[in-house]
Amino acid sequence: MEFLVLTLFLVVMAVVLLSIAVSRGIRGCRTPPNLPPGPGGIPVLGYIPWLSATPYRDFQELRKLYGDFYSVRLGRRWHVVLNGSRVIRKALVENGSACSGRPNWILNRILKGKAVANEQPDSHWRMHRSFWYALFRQLGHDRIDKIIKQELGSMKDALNRENGSPIDPSDFVKLTFCNIICMFCFGKRYAAEDPEFHRLQHNADTYMQNLAKASRSLPFCGQAKKVFQDISAGYKGIIKFIKERIEEHKSLRLRDRTRACDDLLDVYFNGNEAIDEVDHIGILPRMQDLNMNDSKLMNGKIASEPRSKNMNGIDEANLPNIVLDIFVGGLETINAAMMWSLLAMVKYPDVQQKIQKELRDKIGPHQIPTFQQINELPYTKAALLEVYRIGNVIPLAIPHRVTQPVVIDGYELPTGTRLLPNIYSAHMDPEEWINPEEFDPTRFLDEKGQVKIPQAFMPFSVGKRVCMGENLARKELFLAFTTVLQNFSLLPADDEKMPNFDGIPGTTRIPLPFKLRAIPLKT
Numbered sequence: 001m002e003f004l005v006l007t008l009f010l011v012v013m014a015v016v017l018l019s020i021a022v023s024r025g026i027r028g029c030r031t032p033p034n035l036p037p038g039p040g041g042i043p044v045l046g047y048i049p050w051l052s053a054t055p056y057r058d059f060q061e062l063r064k065l066y067g068d069f070y071s072v073r074l075g076r077r078w079h080v081v082l083n084g085s086r087v088i089r090k091a092l093v094e095n096g097s098a099c100s101g102r103p104n105w106i107l108n109r110i111l112k113g114k115a116v117a118n119e120q121p122d123s124h125w126r127m128h129r130s131f132w133y134a135l136f137r138q139l140g141h142d143r144i145d146k147i148i149k150q151e152l153g154s155m156k157d158a159l160n161r162e163n164g165s166p167i168d169p170s171d172f173v174k175l176t177f178c179n180i181i182c183m184f185c186f187g188k189r190y191a192a193e194d195p196e197f198h199r200l201q202h203n204a205d206t207y208m209q210n211l212a213k214a215s216r217s218l219p220f221c222g223q224a225k226k227v228f229q230d231i232s233a234g235y236k237g238i239i240k241f242i243k244e245r246i247e248e249h250k251s252l253r254l255r256d257r258t259r260a261c262d263d264l265l266d267v268y269f270n271g272n273e274a275i276d277e278v279d280h281i282g283i284l285p286r287m288q289d290l291n292m293n294d295s296k297l298m299n300g301k302i303a304s305e306p307r308s309k310n311m312n313g314i315d316e317a318n319l320p321n322i323v324l325d326i327f328v329g330g331l332e333t334i335n336a337a338m339m340w341s342l343l344a345m346v347k348y349p350d351v352q353q354k355i356q357k358e359l360r361d362k363i364g365p366h367q368i369p370t371f372q373q374i375n376e377l378p379y380t381k382a383a384l385l386e387v388y389r390i391g392n393v394i395p396l397a398i399p400h401r402v403t404q405p406v407v408i409d410g411y412e413l414p415t416g417t418r419l420l421p422n423i424y425s426a427h428m429d430p431e432e433w434i435n436p437e438e439f440d441p442t443r444f445l446d447e448k449g450q451v452k453i454p455q456a457f458m459p460f461s462v463g464k465r466v467c468m469g470e471n472l473a474r475k476e477l478f479l480a481f482t483t484v485l486q487n488f489s490l491l492p493a494d495d496e497k498m499p500n501f502d503g504i505p506g507t508t509r510i511p512l513p514f515k516l517r518a519i520p521l522k523t
């Protein structure tokens, strides 16, 4: 009898527990006590089966249930999702010294060596960031501006030749920004039909678009393996291309040591020879600025060869990865931002006309605006800020990792916790923006018509890991956008239904394909 009662009791308990589990649905796995509560999901897979192709949206939805700061298990690993600008700033800025690591994720298994984007926030990373800026600084604003102007001139001519017929703008956008970055890095540009250009674009696409899939691909389904292989293949293709350019530059420089410094690789190999002088006049960061006396470096190669053959001690073996950062970081992102800006103009003709009027009034029809003049064009500037907000080009930033125990919102996150800054949630937060789904440049203007930038705006992320290409990207986008609007009126192609701002998900978010007509303006 007692045995029967006990059995009955156990069965009832099991049913109760099971129904609790079911009613709580996806909260099957309990969150560890030091992480904020959130959906754990099922064993092994965690929450992955519930994620759509747009995890930033799923995370936005979960925010309504679990608040700004919650945990989610993806595969075996717990991730803490940061939603809204308050929590993102708290982690990445206020506690930036503890929250700026990178997880040891798929990229580290593929990259042979280090690139800025996957490095831990140590002295190497700081040095690589300084090195990066030094390269651009030494290339110089004049050269950078000249390259951008030339490529935008070609784009304008190509659009003119279409004479208002329906076109897929991405063909023009991709070629233009690929040529700009190839001119920066290698002094090389391509014609639209060049197979090398298409190969490069394909490899960069594969590499970038699969990165986002990496963290949500289901193990055991062959899917994870495929994603890994695709990233690997894209990476190898680009690296091979970069290495060929490096060899080319080396041999050119051997033949002619006085060769002009026209691109970043020239600068690198030139810095090679002139390291003393260069250091002297302070164009490059000084060794002490780069923390060269850090103990790790002391034991490393760089410290044992203070005047190594390479500019400021950057190992030539690592050069391809650093160039990859510039190349991949600067390609898809600006393409995406430019495509969002064109889509917005086609969808909002009134905004387009206001920008064209501002350009006519403040710049005139025959003058090409400079980036400095962006401040004389508040409406245009506001429209581009709105493009960055609604475009959400990198909606989940790049994953961060906690590098020392840190207390955020009452939870002591242990070292190693992965953080996902949901930039999308900050940009689409109804508590920060009125009708966030609407495209409206005036949200960036105050009552005097001056540009104001709310705290919740962070397309390039915030804190120590902030995007390295921010200024370059803003300059390129401003110049490309104004060049197009000064010369053309943008119309939808044949009343074709225009996509909304949903976009194709991926590491970078781009609009769904659309066609437009660029009608040349008469002066």
Ligand code: HEM
Pocket (backbone or CB within 6 Å): 116, 117, 118, 119, 325, 326, 327, 329, 330, 331, 333, 334, 337, 393, 394, 397, 398, 399, 421, 459, 460, 461, 462, 464, 465, 466, 467, 468, 469, 470, 472, 473
């Ligand atoms: C519209 C254009 C761009 C957007 C929206 C954008 C956005 C971002 C974001 C959100 C991050 C992640 C920061 C974090 O982890 O917290 C990032 C990192 C980075 N971006 Fe960009 N980016 C753009 C253009 C560029 C360009 C043009 C370059 C290079 C030429 C570039 C190079 C990098 C690099 C190297 C990192 C890694 C920094 C680090 O880990 O320390 N980006 N970017």
Ligand SMILES: *[C@@H]1O[C@H](CO)[C@@H](O)[C@H](O)[C@H]1NC(C)=O
Pocket (backbone or CB within 6 Å): 094, 095, 096, 097, 098, 404, 405, 406, 407
């Ligand atoms: C995190 O930020 C708080 C508030 O600024 C500060 O008191 C604390 O020391 C920080 N913790 C770490 C590990 O940086």
Ligand SMILES: *[C@@H]1O[C@H](CO)[C@@H](O)[C@H](O)[C@H]1NC(C)=O
Pocket (backbone or CB within 6 Å): 288, 293, 294, 295
């Ligand atoms: C590195 O050098 C700077 C200035 O030369 C010095 O202030 C600092 O204490 C040094 N750091 C280490 C770890 O030796």
Ligand SMILES: *[C@@H]1O[C@H](CO)[C@@H](O)[C@H](O)[C@H]1NC(C)=O
Pocket (backbone or CB within 6 Å): 365, 366, 367, 368, 483, 486, 487, 520, 521, 522, 523
């Ligand atoms: C196009 O823009 C250029 C400046 O980039 C200007 O000189 C030219 O007159 C413009 N053409 C038209 C048709 O507006």
Ligand SMILES: CC(=O)N[C@H]1CO[C@H](CO)[C@@H](O)[C@@H]1O
Pocket (backbone or CB within 6 Å): 060, 063, 064, 065, 066, 067, 068, 429, 430, 431
């Ligand atoms: C915008 C948004 O989803 N805000 C949510 C933040 O978290 C609270 C609960 O803590 C929700 O009530 C809000 O809706």
